[in-house]
Amino acid sequence: MSVTTTPRVAPAERIAVRCVDSDVHPMPRRGELVEYIPEPWRSKYFLNHKVGEQIYYDAPDYAHAYAMRLDAFPPDGEFACSDPDMALRQLVMEAGSDIAILEPTHGEMRLPEATSAYCTATNTWLANHWLDSHNNWHERWRGSICVAIEDQPGAVTEIEKWAEHPFMAQILIKAEPRPSWGDPCYDQIWATATKYNMPVSCHLSRGVYETLPIPPVGLPSYNHDFMVTYSLLAANQIMSLIFDGVFDRHPTLKIVFIEHAFTWILPLMWRMDAIYEARKNWLDIKRKPSEYVKQHIKFSTQPLDYPEDKTELSRAFEWMECDKILLFSSDYPHWTFDDPRWLVKHLPEYARENIMFRNSIEIYNLPDTVPVLEGQVRVF
Template identity: 30%
Template structure:
């Protein structure tokens, strides 16, 4: 049982994975041109967890696949933890940006966004959604943000961590302009690094198994973060925010120390930057708590939190219904209640403009 303070804690879960019933779920929302291709294409993720990706206790009594029954998700996740909101980020199409066919990828994203709005968001006011875009063709991505972004229950724009180039590069800037125009944060989520047209999942190439892949995910986030800062994205779009989801947090302080130090000597490389790189990160970057690093000595994690503005930059996430789900009543128990309130709800409420 939790104590009174824990029970009073408001919770906004910033990473909840809704799934399809089957591969046919998007068919009613796909243009006729793409239905035959969708029926033939498979997933193709390069690294699969050997213990299964889903919690066994998350199987709905309806017999539907894990994560695909919104009514059961409300009963199994949202209600028991008293969540104010569950922010939906589907991993059913997590690797769509790895396809070589940019038009097909854009069509799948359009279909998913219509499916999300029609079949999930109306189920409860506690469900809010991240729309999905494909990164192969930024102009099509912008049109999709303009089409779906105004919907009141869409609170963010989701992309995959895998990419052919770091996200700070100018080809992606129209996406960020559109996100800023609609007041929508960009949410970068892992899942298909190393597949399709993406670069290898680590700086030295392809690893051999899921353990290595999963452990090395912070490399992706480091590269995107440094690129976004050094290419001047946050100077160009001062209202633009980015969420680094499921990438850990312990790597951030030493990366910022190194980046600030090098900037002081090499600032002529980035003359558009007017502040220290770490200051842009503090004002524009958020990270989710899951999977939080868990040292044997909990005091070490608290020390890491003291090294950056953790109480204002972290967003609680459970990663439901995945195997590494984090119970909001069992993590960060040593944090003072005022800091927990920020991390578990207040930061997300402000960032995603949630009532």
């Protein structure tokens, strides 16, 4: 007996995009990624030993739910956000996101070649299991080209391979590898990104030992100080990008910091501008550092630092010109999930449209309409 599967086809009718989620984490099902890892790294590195937890993680109910929403686990027992149809229901139909930027997560390996091999596998897996015509029939998923920034030739090859895929929207890197991003060794990666007019996004990760972000006093002991450390890491990379002249060498380069928080950028801009005014004759950059930030750098809204006095956040939003630098993100399917219907209420009215969809449409080169899905919740 033959079984015929009816093709999934997007409706012809379209609706305006009103919410773009810049941080969604698809996960492979058990064993799904292995076949895509190129040899010899599949056998030589990833299948020859088991790896346990690399850092103590004290997120709520981690032992049971791995820091994920309990309702994000599919009924078949696979990992949270491993089922594209379930993710579509929860994130798009029920929460109201119109387009989601998919960012597969992985840690940094101690060998650059191993990280690069894992990225190669991840890109093929994402294209075949989320961005294909069966799972992206609705055209709501956009992918990330994962690259190992410490392997510059491999990163360029991966970008060249995937940049013209119709549903790849950004290049995804990690911030931990040394040296910092202002070093000219990365120029070919930045040049390739601008060649295809693609933003380079950075998402926090968990690596091992020297691949973890290290504060001046050494490695963190717990998850809470580990998470705060990521803002320090991002601040260092921003200073390096600006003061080492990356944006002058690559004037159309766009950088997105995902899940590194953002309220700290305001005092950092103040401090960089003050140093610039005092030492501009010694510097080669052409503008105030804060101007580079507002033109070239974006931040995701999650995690949102939310003080008890909401007026403090409102003033910070205004002073940092949040309508220029923020992108909405939910962090689905993690327990820290920010529902867009909740988040939009805490944004200044003048900035809501820019943060919820306009900035993302511009930086990710997204369409401003998507196929209508009957019954989808609309954020606003």
